[in-house]
Amino acid sequence: MVFSWATLKTELSVLCRHGQFTGKLHQHTTEEWTALYSDLQGEGSVYKVIVSLKEEQLKKVLEAFPCSPNVEDVQMMHPDQTISLGILEEHPDYHFGKQWFFTPPPLVFPLRMEQGWIGIAVGAEPGRNLFTTVSLKAAGTGEYEVHVYYDGYYKEEGKACTVFLTNEYLASPNEVIASYSRLLQELQWAPAPKRSIPDWWKETFLCTWGDQFNITKINQSKPNKETETHHITTYETQANQTKWFKTLQDYGIPVGIISTSDKWQLDRYRPVPDEDRYEDLRAFVDWHHREGRKVIAWWGLWHIDGAPAKWSIRDENGKPLTLDPEHPELRKVMKEDIKQLISPDGFDMDGFFIDFTGRHPNGENCKKYGDKWGMELLYDYVKCIHDNAKSAKSDAMIMTHCCHPYFADVTDVFRLNDFLSKAPNSVQQGEYRYNIAAMTSDWLINMDNWWMYDLEQWRKYQKYAPTKGIPAAWHTQGVFGMGADSYGYEPFTEEDYIEWRDLWMEYRKKAGLS
Template sequence: MLKVSENSQYITISGNDYRLTLERSGISCDLKLKRSSQQYRFFSGGACNADGQRDLISEMQPWQSRQATPECLTYSRKCRSALWQKKEFVVLCRPESIEFFFRLQGQNRAITEVRFFRGIYQGSEFGFAGQYDEIYNTAVNFQERHYYHPCDSFRISFGNVLTNIVGGQALASPCHCLGLLTRDEKRCLVAGLAAALGQYRWDDFIWNPEVEVNPTGYHGDAHLAGGFALDYGGKEKINGEWESPHLLLTVATSRKQILPTYLQCCYQQGYLNEPQPRAIEKRWREPIYCTWHDQVALGYKDTTDYTRLEPPLMQDFCTEKYVDEWLDILERNHCQPGTVILDDKWQSCKNAADPDPKKWPDFRGWVERCHQRGIRVFLWNAAWDKEGLPDDECITRNGQPVAADITNPKYEKRFREMIRRYFSDAPNCLNADGLKLDGLLGLPTGAGLQNYSGLWGLELQRYYLQVLYSEAKKHKKSACISTFAANPYLADYSDMVRIADMYTHRLTTRQTMLRRAEIYQQTMPHTLLDTDGQFGHHLFDDYRHELEVQADIGIPCIYNAQWLRRSRMYQPVVFTTLTKKDYQEIARVFKQYRTRLENQE
């Protein structure tokens, strides 16, 4: 239950784990976490920048009560803005959480950025500060930097963030959620974005956006303002009344509970639908062999230069001849997989269902022979790739095509026909069993973009997956769609998720793998887990033992049937073939895993 006390100067609201104090007529808020040393002071407003212009505030009226029940208190204050006809900053308090958001009215405006607790008031910029040590980023990146100093600035994107010094994101379209914490206690302040279903249209969640008014001119002082923002890149159009996404604050009992606590709040308030159990085909659980690391090894066989991108390319080795040889090796060594994934690039064009005839002289016949051997065939493809498309079926940036436009009816028709031919058993179709969808990090984000419908952000990613999933199931109900998306908003369109590329600063991949598995358990709990290829990123000679760990957390997957190239940037490359011990360990783990599956039936 909420408790509130008011006087002429302050409004104080107490929830289960927090105490929020609003200066009735001032410009600051104080937030204190109960049973914690953490407390925060921040600007009780923000900026809704649009059309390349700053949202300058000249007046902030006193807080007014708008709604009062034992379970929900709402206060708001009106602000005089240079950009908006009307602007209101709202705080909604519940026993477990606080939400802040804006209500705007304007005409012919395009939102670029919405800033919470950061704004320019009467010529000075105000921000966010607190008694805390660091920020925890729940979105994993390739160098596994989880913790950030309060003076750092970083983004979580529904697409990708290649400008971060820690490299790109590792999993696609992650939840926009952070944790603020001190090093000597477990409790954390959780901050995340939430919106009505259908309104996840922004690109990025930003911690500590760029300062607009530096009070001293010294560069170091420009990192002290803190605060949160969401970036639309000028693609959100406003004509009339508009409500921003909500910045949701709550309290987690530990670092590991930051993301689950945020998600639980979203489920309770209807901002996300909680993923539900689904029917799972028995064959989807079978051990997996993916051809990619055998392809990579052959592509780099005669060099240690990991930056070389000259022929022969890895894609040249995804052929019927090589894959048959690799499957035969595995079968001879009692390591036959239940699924083979044909990786990049089995097809002639990524936007058609035509196998490359030079590589696959009889693709359909090869698929049927795999089925006779008890092996299911998954095909690789890259989302958003524009290969082979006319410009009018592409998303453009500043007039230049950058990605396939799934919202364009012409491309959607082409895309659906490709998926039909992937899975149908009709003549001139491939009769494949599943799809490994790569490329989701290529979701177009940022400024200067145009597409057919004006749909952006997570909603655009969701629409792409919805079209793909519905078309696949129309032609083969047992088709398995495998992605690497880590967001419950996308859970309905993934039968399987994969651990994804195992780039890391470490010498081995186990901690990386376990952390990503933990995120999937939190975000996609009823989706199968493909544990991907670990051997090639494990520099110690005990690499083969990682497969048993893989089988403990998900479906054991190998990327090597013959060749093994173990590498990490700035370290010597180790190039070998698999050994008798390797095959014995793979066979043992596959057999043990299959026995466990049989006992679970």
């Protein structure tokens, strides 16, 4: 069914901190989408572009669907509430607080009407995705504004961002997301990779961060405990990894991929082991390889822990904010580190678990080496890791939570990321996140299972996850429940381990894994 924009009225506003830009909107219509191209003229630095949309039918919007999970676990919104999507952990315009789970998410806003779903979306040509956040704001009856934040880092004349509008009603918000992803691929604004998928990328996955968390919470829950001495990262060691994994091995639970977790590194900005934690990383990797398992390395982006100040992005007062992935000296070190970690002549690891992509620097007038910002800077960072890993080992696997179609060629496996612990709805959260990710690209999907509300939710999610994607575990011993009524540690039972083994063996059989 066609949705008509016949009476659409549009307006473009350009907010600058330095200089002045003016702009025009050029309209182009295809079968599925209407495109509003923003054409900028002038000089200076653009802080924000605002595209106003006024159309009588927009009065009939009933609710909106946020394409990024949020800390309040809101999955449907009132049409008058602001929806913000982007790559920052926090942004002044984020109505529901931190949104690091999908960074960036697909930048599309599905809106429900009586006849079906329509979509408003944002895109840009490769190289011009310099924005950090995109917001949809109700501006009055039948009127919306699309705010595209450049934070002062867009300085080019010509075509900037484009706002897209669907030309037909679709059956669900997932169909709107899928249509948006196809649109960017057809425009060649997002890649459509022809994937060659090694079987091992589909393997069952283990990261023992949950076991580290359990120890921390158990210790902190004791009377008069000095909680600052029991941070979760304290327990990331080769010995603990080995001990926890062997519990699953003893029960015959088939694990195909092992990941290190936060603080296996000496300095967080580099993928180099801390020998006080991993006394013989190569021996750890060799042991798993001999038994048919792969080993990947956790890497939290943007950290400046241990990095020279000159390799950082700094605020206008010179304070280091995050790592600067464009700095040429840093790039050289990253290339050498990745080769050493992944190459068979080095530690012979098999890829990376990329985390913390939402810790992008925030603010105007930052001092940095290159001219990239927003999505482009993050993409460049991930691509540097991806390309160097593939150069060292062609089947190296890169797992991210960058859910935008632009990242499809630098992400092999997409991870659903941390769940929330405020409500016992793990399966519902998994379904919500899986559907968004599955509509965005054809990447494999790691189903995650961190955090869990309580042991009962863990059990339900254990059964659900293998029916959708790659089953994963963050716990081997039990769950420290975070629900108000279940706060405390609940160990796994003999029956839990047996069912776990059966579920994962059945998954591997269906996935065609030997």
